[in-house]
Amino acid sequence: MRFFKSFKYAFRGIVYCINNERNMRIHTVAALYVFVFSLFFKMSRTSYAAVFLAVAMVMAAELFNTVAEELCDMTAASFHPVVRIVKDMAAGAVLVCAVFAAAVGICVFWQPAAFLKILQFFAAKPLMLLLLAVSVAVSIVFIISGPIGIRDHIRRNREE
Numbered sequence: 001m002r003f004f005k006s007f008k009y010a011f012r013g014i015v016y017c018i019n020n021e022r023n024m025r026i027h028t029v030a031a032l033y034v035f036v037f038s039l040f041f042k043m044s045r046t047s048y049a050a051v052f053l054a055v056a057m058v059m060a061a062e063l064f065n066t067v068a069e070e071l072c073d074m075t076a077a078s079f080h081p082v083v084r085i086v087k088d089m090a091a092g093a094v095l096v097c098a099v100f101a102a103a104v105g106i107c108v109f110w111q112p113a114a115f116l117k118i119l120q121f122f123a124a125k126p127l128m129l130l131l132l133a134v135s136v137a138v139s140i141v142f143i144i145s146g147p148i149g150i151r152d153h154i155r156r157n158r159e160e
């Protein structure tokens with residue numbers, strides 16, 4: 001039971017970060033698109049392993065960055081030089097992971113033939129193109145407003 005509870009707490013932490021950090025929502029959406037579009041690419045097990053690691057690295061760094069921010073905001077409401085350096089380093093960790101994740105992406109997904117395949121796929125299937133456009137629109141709203149913002153907007157509309 002304790003074991004399952006620890007999963008529950010961990011998921012609560014991830015959900016909190018998604019709800020409160022726009023960057024975490026960007027990472028989540030980007031990861032989803034990477035996995036969906038990877039179907040068009042020649043992917044070995046090693047390629048998938050590299051992509052999984054890169055995604056995990058960026059998301060874990062964002063979670064730790066949020067931990068640092070929350071602790072800093074709790075301990076120092078006003079300017080503090082230590083808070084500044086702690087927050088800067090935590091943000092630096094995310095940047096390092098994101099830059100190297102982008103490098104992994106270039107190594108794995110630099111396949112011009114696959115780009116052509118994607119173009120041909122969407123040119124031949126207008127319904128899929130429409131689905132892609134809708135998913136992009138939904139993703140943008142999700143990134144900007146977040147789940148809480150969307151929920152509050154729906155509630156306000158219901159009340160009116």
Ligand SMILES: Nc1ncnc2c1ncn2[C@@H]1O[C@H](COP(=O)(O)OP(=O)(O)OP(=O)(O)O)[C@@H](O)[C@H]1O
Pocket residue numbers: 021023069076077078079080081083084085087088091
């Ligand atoms: N209390 C503080 N004392 C000193 N410097 C601070 C303090 N709060 C923020 N800073 C500086 O401002 C920068 C941005 O801080 P902030 O808390 O807005 O982080 P952020 O990366 O913009 O976070 P978020 O992901 O929530 O937008 C920090 O990296 C740090 O240099």
